Amino acid sequence: MTTRWRRAAGISLVLASTAWQADALAQDGRAALERYVASHQRAIVLELVDLVSIPNTAADSDNIRRNAALLRDMLRRRSFTTEILETDSNPLVWGELRVPGATRTLLIWAHYDGQPVDPKAWRQANPFNPVLRAGRLEDGAKELSGLRSLDKFDPNWRLYARSASDDKAPIVALLAAVDALKASGMALSSNVRVVLDGEAGAGGLAAAFPKYRDKLTANVMLLLEGPAHPSGRPTIAFGVRGYLAMDVTVYGPKVAVNSGNYGNWVPNPALGLARLLASMKDDEGRVLVDGFYDGVGTLTAEEQAMLAAVPDEPASLMKLFGIAAPVRSDLSLQQALQLPALNIRALSSGVIGGDATLVIPDRATALLEVRLVKETPAKAMADKLMAHIGAQGYHIVHSEPDDDTRSRYPHIAKVVLRGTAGAGWRTPPLAPEAQMVTAAVTRMLGEPPVLIRTMGQRVNMAPFIEAMGAPAIVLPTVNFDNNQTAENENLRLGHLFTGILTLAAVLTM
Template sequence: MSTLQTLDHYFTENRERHMEELKAFLEIPSISALSEHQPDMQRAAEWLASAFKDTGLENVSIEETAGQPVVYADWLHAENQPTILIYGHYDVQPVDPLHLWETPPFEPSIRDNKLYARGASDDKGQVFMHVKAIEALMKLDGKLPVNVKLIIEGEEEIGSPSLEAYIRENQNKLAADLIVISDTGMYGPGQPAICYGLRGLAGVQVDVKGPKGDLHSGLYGGGVQNPIHALVEILASFRDKEGTIAIDGFYDQVRDLTDEERSAWAALDFDKEAIKKEVGVKELTGEPGYSYTERTWARPTLEVNGVFGGFSGEGIKTVLPSEAGAKITCRLVPDQDPDDIVAKLRAHIKKHEPVGCTVTVTDFDKGKPYLTPYDHEVIQAAGRAYEQVYGVPTVYTRGGGSIPIVAAFDEILNLPVVLMGFGLDTENFHAPNEHFHLENFDKGLRVISTYYGEVEKLGL
């Protein structure tokens, strides 16, 4: 019996137990953004630590940081073999709006071979897969083909504010030959993908203050600046009518796509009509001169995520509001720097500040973009592991989203990062009815286990 057949038998025999264990993990409402869930954060960390010990991992510890704890474990008995550092997170997004969930977000349920729960795909389900892949290899062989270290944090959904300091303080402890992260997605159903790049992030809030209080629009309208009008003027200045960002110097540091990348992406089976249907729009828009894939994977963006101010209740209230605001995020690409982009945003807003109001800009999340050569041997080994299980060639993509800590791993530990995900874009992570396709859960267990063996063959 081949190694893959042996693994397949083990995972099939233990499928029901694994599902019940994963459900228990998903039942913990470990929402890092909400302080009332602090006890749940601790419970999730303790659950993971217990699971690590049961699997046979060693040096298991719940380590304090300035924020939520990090759960660490390792197994280091594969002499003269590479060491894989596995990263993930146990925190999840808030569940609002709750009324849109078909079943309660922390009562996991299976429908149509999909596991529904907050965290099912992002990222508890994918973290759990690594734990069970290690369990299988330990049960079947009594050892692992490579050394492993696991670092699972509790603040990824709020930008990992404490993790970079932890990494810097523990560089020797975290020393490895490569990093594996399962917090990304596949290209499509049945089509595995290796993500070799992520966009960075720069977020700000713009607040516009006008009169000291709300005013009667009949008495003062036309003579006093309306903060909402001023805000709209600022927001409209960010992009031209074609969608190009109009901030001075915004594109100066953008690294161009290679001809090879553009050709490879153009050859992908991209269905424009399916995307329009999926998101419910009549047309796709964006920066001229680039395809949808290029715009969403490798070009920078500026998006207004929220606007607030004035009266928004039922009916109408003839008020000239005192203040208004907007939340803005920019997705960044190599070689853009978040601090530089925020500085350019501030300068642009100052230049376009309307009279009769005061504008304040507040920084929020920041993260650098990440890119590694997709022909790196550890990435190609991951591609082979996918292909053995899925039976189709792996495609190599960039991710439009951001995992800010990836760039910190790259910069501090100077290791190649393998983004080895099993989710699908349609799985509603960060939204109501988050779910995980169990076909990819099942195959993913086999891919991860196979990948450890592929890394062993590299002779790093």
């Protein structure tokens, strides 16, 4: 293990020198591809514009079908054999391009559904009516008119729309890479299978695997997902965090009561919840839930070196986020990502704002989540959280407490697990397939990629990856500041264009 990790830590240097030794063929190829992209910006961007113009909230079945139909057409135009594969969840769009003589098959995964939208929170009228801006909205960048009539697009311009980054841009980049390679006379080196998921993380794909096994097996799986490193360098990730969420509700009086009449006497559930949540972390931000970090172990010096090689710029990030210090002064960002994280995603009790009535609320709820790592399975972690809540004196229920329960327990917490838990996973960074991808991207892009041991972005694919059996590697190509889980999602166009080269690299490796 130590040897493997020493090699992992060294890989970028070795490959970098290979690249800098001027692989003339690769440089020629890259130049041809860049010329193609430069002269086809309009077609590439407009294909994405058309794609993000179709709403893609997972629950919106009609529009999901419209997305699937367009995606199938897009694949067909590149001569893919295509099929819509039905699942228990939204349909998969499947395509295959067989390459004469190829002995290797890639399975390239992306998802075409998008995060839920709260249109009121967006700065544009409609998250599915894309807006081009001359930079970041947060920097005051103005909207650019005439999106459909432009021929050239500055790499710093941004397209604002739901799924612009997550995850439609990588799909468009993949197909543009196929086009660019063909136009440049460069052959694909592998058979390519594409599977576009209509409900990322919902498990429809994993459940459907036995049925579609012959269409979904491959030697390497590539996941097009998540943000590239903020440095702007190409990025490869070998694992991702998993995820679990639970709603925790603490109870006060059955009906909100006047705080003047009963303050100091009727328990306040918001304070109870605050105390419960406060019990979960120490002053230094370490989680106090018993066993929370079990299994993670200490990283070796070699592992630490791999993390240290990631060119994070904490000062820039802190400035961007408007924070004076990270939550844990003892961890770099990459170190922080190797550990499970406890996050409070939402709090709610009573009504803030306006002339809220003067009450002790009847309940207070927190939406708690844990970002898991490979070493911390979801079920065990949920049990540990519940054990912690119990250890704070709470009687745990899983539905509304009845009168008898209320009369017996002074502290009641309702814990409802959300159905979306997913395991973290990781492919060894020195697996041959991992090295092959790293080498191909290094060669094509002319610089060593940033190698990420554990990516923060949720890619809830552990069940499918396990069933499918091939090593899985993530190719994140979009800008890190894309707001993909919030309002005003956006794509920096330079990342779209560079992403095409990254994908061309793996198609020809």
